[in-house]
Structures are given as structure tokens and as C-alpha cells.
Amino acid sequence: MATGPLALSARGVRMEYRDRKADTALVAIEEMDLDVGDGEFVSLLGPSGCGKSTFLKIVNGLLLSSAGEIKLRTVAKGREDAMVFQDAALFPWYSVLDNVAYGLVCAGVARDEARKRAMPFIDLVGIGGFEHKYPYQLSGGMQQRANLARALTVDASILLMDEPFAALDAQTREVMQSELLRIWNAARKTVIFVTHQIDEAVYLSDRVVVMSARPGRILADIPIDLGRPRELDVKRSPEFASYESQIWKLLASQHQRPAIGSPSAEA
């Protein structure tokens, strides 16, 4: 449902790792074209190693692609993108407040000012009152909330989320999914969310982009029409189940035969 200007537009993105000694190339991403509209919640879903995290890292600037271009819509203030990492995401030597403020400090904002700006986001994600605690004193779910708060604080227009709930137990994970939607509604960012769990992708997103195993390609781009706002119980609805099984079949078919037209062999 991309209305208006695109937040992100990727064309022909390819990622190769060259092994100099063996003189072979490992293709992480074969070719990706992706458009994400302003304010959309898009999931990248696929098996491990399919390049979805790699794509996020290229957008964030942590990696340089081998080919292709990505356009990010510039914003008046703040960064274009901010990453929410999977785990080990907070510095153990900083308090929660300093961790959340860290993104701004990196951008050159004075520490006191950064802390002031971080506080409302700490409240928004639901860990108000814990700002002076240290990460080891927080549960896994709370640490990820702080992680999210840090990305929100830098006021980026695009949030890149790399399997942020993967290290959490099942119950906490569900709670966090619901919380994420609540926060997203309040903050109205564009989100690119990487996961390998089908139900998570369907529950959270406006669109689910399904990727193949390595070398990564986009298999399908499925709009999710489940209405907003979504409660957790939508996961039990028949429409939800049909989306899930549609995606599941798509991924399962990957194992039986190589995709048509693919020039590369499976490892």
C-alpha cells in the first residue's frame, strides 16, 4: 500500500563474498528489487542465510553491496535509518538512559540534551522508571524495548529491525509483537522487519516479502489485508491461517525443486 513518495527504493542489489584463496564467490543476495512506501510496515521473511539481514546491513551502511543501488528518502532532521539489533544490543557499561541516548550522542548531540530527548521514548516503549538501571538488571524483553527506544530516539524515518525478538521466549515474544504495533502506531515510522517466523511476519506487516534460501531472491511480495489496529487474537482467525499456509507452501516448495530460471546451483 505505497501511497505517496517511497521511503526506500532498491534496484538490482546483489551481495557477493569472494573467497580469495579458493577463488569462489559466495552469493548472499542474488538480486533484489524492493520498494517500501512511507509509513509502511514491511517484513522480509525467509530461511536462515537468505540474505535478509545482509540487506538490512547494506541499507544501514554496515556493509557495501557488490552491485545495485538503494535510494533512501532524506529527511529534514534526523537520520534516514536506524537499526534495531538482535541481541547483545545494549552496552553493559551504560545505564539504560545512556544506552537509549547513545544514538544521538553519536550524531553529535550533547549528552544532557540527548538524555532529555531519550526520556519520552523510554516511557513510550514501556520501561519508564528503569532508566537508571543497568542492562544486566533488565529482562530480555525490557532490554529489547530499550534497544527499540534507542532507534526511535534518533528520529529516523526508517526503522530496520533485524530479528529483534529472536532471542526472547515465546510468551515475551508475543507481548513484544503487540507492543511493537502499539509503538509503531504512535510513532508512525517506516519499518523493514527481518524475521524467519511466518506468524510474526503476517501479524505485524502490511506486506510480507518472502525470500528464497541462499542465494537470496524475492519469491513473492504478499500484501496482508487484516485491518489495523490488530489484536493478538487475529492470529487465530481463518484469514491469518490462510496467509500463513500460503507463505508456508511457498517456502516449502523451495526444497523440492530449484526455482525456475535461477542460474545458480544450490550449494
Added chain:
Amino acid sequence: MTYGVDTGAAGAARLGGAAAAEVATYRVIRPRSRRRRSPLARWYRRNERTVLGVTGLVTFFVAWQVGAMIGWIDQFFFSAPTEIVAAAIAEVQVPRFWSDVRFSGTELLIGFFASLVLAVPLGIVIGWYRRVSFTFDPWLNFFNAVPRAALVPLVVLWAGLGIEMKIIIVFFGGFFSIIMPTVDGVRTVDRQLLDVARSFRASGRLLFTSVVIPATIPFIVTGIRLALGRLLIGLIIAELYAQTQGLGVMIGKAADTLQSDRMMFGVLLFTLAGVVSTEAIGYVERYLQRWRPSLDLEEGI
């Protein structure tokens, strides 16, 4: 690891802007530039560490040599690489040198193996029986804190100034360095592994050979690596203290007679011994620790 973000050329230019930005501007992220590199440059990048390391080493010796020739470095005390090589060539042709080597080598080997043979079984017993380890912990920790060299006069009181004394000093150097990690290793055998073995009704002996010993071996090897330095120091100090024969004595006597080239040759021999033994043990250690994170035990020589 590259620092900084390569965004390539800046994004498209702004058109005349209205307050409500209807025209979107974009930042473009470009791929990694592919420069064709010459084969030489590519080879250098692959072997950079070796190239620079060797360069560093060569620079050191060249600077030494030049410094000695110019006079910045007092050749009297420090000698010069060329002199040392000449002294080395002369020295290896003298039979006394080889008897010194034999002497020191014997002291080293006997002391080392004695310490190994005693420290490992003892360490395993102490580590395994919890209450025994509690009992001996204070003593072990105490003797570990004492620099082994401080025991030299005591050992001289016991064993005189001959080769036995030196072997005992070398032994002490090795013993405490090996027994501590061994005790540690036995104590920290993963509970779960033990439980698994016990649930299969493994007898005490089988438990030992299949779980405890393999788990402890990396610790023992680490202990040996730590011991190497202590062994060599023990050897040198024992020989300098009670000068009879050996490479340490050769260094001491060369210093006394102001033959700095022979002295440095001796020092370099010990460097060689230290480097070779450390590398060898490090190799074994890395091989054994493929499957576990490395123990953070670091000691110098």
C-alpha cells in the same frame, strides 16, 4: 573492518522547496567500487601481517646494527648483530659450549617432566575430591603467590650448589604452574556432561576417562604453556646464583668478562628456546581448543 559509511555521491539535488515537501529527495547508497588491483597489491593485502612483521623485525636489527656502528648504542654493553653472529659461529665450534647446552638442557627436561608427572595426577586428585581441594587451597594459593625464585636459597640449603638444586628449582617452576590450572580444570568439568555419563551408569573409572580427563587436557596444556616461562626463568636464576655450568652461567660469565657478543648470543638462544616452545605449545593449545572458547590465562616470561 571499515569505518565510516560509504554513501557514494550525495543524493539528488533539491528543487525549489515548498514548506510542505511534496518533492522528495533521496540519498543514494552505491555498491562497493571495484578497483582492479595489481597482483602485487593483492598479494600484499593477503600477507600484510607477515610482511609488516618481518619488516619490523628487520628494522629492529638494522637499527641496532647502525646504532652500534654510529655510536648511539654502546657496543660495549649491547654488542651489534654482526658481532653476535661472529661470536655465535665461534661459540658453536667450542666443545664447552655444547656441554653447557647439555647441562642446561638436562636440568630443563628432567625438571619439566618431573613437574609434569607429579603435578597432573596430584592436580586431578585435588580437583576431584572437593574437600581435599578445600584443604589444600590455602597452601597452593600461597605458594603460587611466592615468586619461585625466592625458593632458590632454600633449595641451596637442601641440595647444595650442584645440578640437583637446579633441577629442583626448575621443578618448582613447572609444578605450581601446572597444578593450578589442572585443579581448576577438574573442578569446572561441566556438570551436565557428568550427569549424562552418570545417567548411562558409567562406572567411576569410565567417568574419569571419558569425561573428566578429556575436559581437563586443555587446562593442562595451558598450564604447560604458563610453566614454560617459569621453567626458563628458574633455570637461569638457579644457574646465575650457583654458577657451575650451563647456558645461564655462560651468560653470566660473559657479562663478567665484558664479552657482550657472547652474552647476547646466549640471550638470543634463550629467546629462541622461549619462542619455539611457546609457539609449539600454542599450536597444541589452539588445536585442542577448537571447540571451546579460550581460557583467559595470560602470563609473560
Added chain:
Amino acid sequence: MAAGQAPVGRPLLRRVARLGLANERIFYGVLGFVGVSLIWEITSNLGLFRRSLLSSPSLIWGAAAADFGSGTIWPHITTSLTEWGIGFVTALAIGIPLGLTIGTFRRVDYFLSVLLSGMYSTPKAALLPLIILVAGIGLQSKVIMVFLLAFFSVVVSIVVWVHSVSERHLDIARSFGASRWLAFRSVVLPSTVPFVLAGIRIAAGRALVGVVIAELVSANEGIGFYISFFGTFLDTSRVMLGVVLLGLFGIVLGEVIRSFEKRFDVWRPEIR
């Protein structure tokens, strides 16, 4: 703890076992200490071995009382402490920044790698005759020896720790656009602090070794000298006293630094 099969037949031991693990450790520790001391004292007094070989706790205590009372031992203690202090602190002051620099700049690390590991693997004791030749018998030669031993220990261990800073933490810094200097201050430095403290503890021990070996070989003051001097006079009690003093110093030092280390335990990044 590895479970042992120690026989707990006797009622007393069973009662002790019920006190809990921590208390058991203290109980057996004290038992071991006191027990061995008692056996030592008794066998010595029974003449089972010559006093000159091992002395006895009471004799050592007597020697301590005499030498501390008369004050003759203090110059030796202060000399050794001074030598240790100057060499150790200098080694830290130069070694810690140097280690951080080498660890951060890859090319510098490569250039110095062979030299550093060569000097690290050299038994510094082999340089003693050279040092004494150059710097004489007095304070300087001891300080140099202490410095050498502590310096290489600190530098090498810091380089290793800087290299093992969590990649994930560095990624986070880069992701938010931190400058190289900010990344160093906010990630590398805090990451290495707990390990630097451990490195300092180890270097402190090496420094003590340096004091002793330098004083043994040639000196006229210091605990090392004290031990060797009374060794030549067959005064075993004083020799043992010196050894005990060194051991105590080492243990106290280790515990003090360890207590600092504990404060930073929560700073340790998770091992990935």
C-alpha cells in the same frame, strides 16, 4: 563443583557438610592450614628432620618478632617495595596506552607483532647480567627488571583484549555513525577495562618476580637479598620468613586488585 566421593562416615564431618558449601570451604581451609602447621611444628620439634632444612612455625615467628622488633627488616621491605612500585607503575603508565594503541591500529600491530612476541617469549632473566652490567647493583637495575617483566605482560594482554572487543558492539557504534574516537571511548575502552584490571593483577605478580630475581643475583638490600643473605648463614628461619612475607604480599595484592575487578564484572561484554 565436581562432586567427590570423599568418605563422610564420621558424624562430625556430616555435621560440617550440613553447614553449606561456603562454610565447608572455610572449615577445610582452616583445617588444612592449621593442620599442616601443627604437623610441621611437631615433626620439627621431634627432630624428625634437621631444623636447618625447614625450620618450624614457632622459630619463624621468633625470627619475625626479633627482626620486626629491632626494625632491621624494614629497610629491606621498603627497598623491595620501592623497586616494585616504581617499576610497576612505570610499566603500567607506558604499557597501557601503548597496548591500547597497538590494539587499535592494525598496521602498528602487524609491524610490532614479531618483535613483541619475541620479547614476550624471552625469559627476561637472561637479560639480568646485561642489566647489571649497564645499571649497576643499585636500585636502577632492579627497577629496570621489574619494568621489563610487567611491561610486556601488560602490553601483550591488552592487545589481545582490544582485539576481542565484541564485534556486535562495534557494529552498533558504526550503525549510529559514531566517529572512530567516539567508538574507541564508548566501546573499546569500557570493553577492555575488566580485562585490563586482570592484566594489571597478573603484571603485579610478574613485577614481584622481577624484584626477587634481580635482588637474588646481586643486591645489598631488599627481601630477595635478605633471603639469600641468611641462606648463606644457614639461618633457615629467616629464609622462610622472607618467603612468607613475599607470599603474603602477593596474596594481599591479588585480593585487592580482584576486589576492583569484581566491580566491573557487569561490564564484561557477552562472549559471542
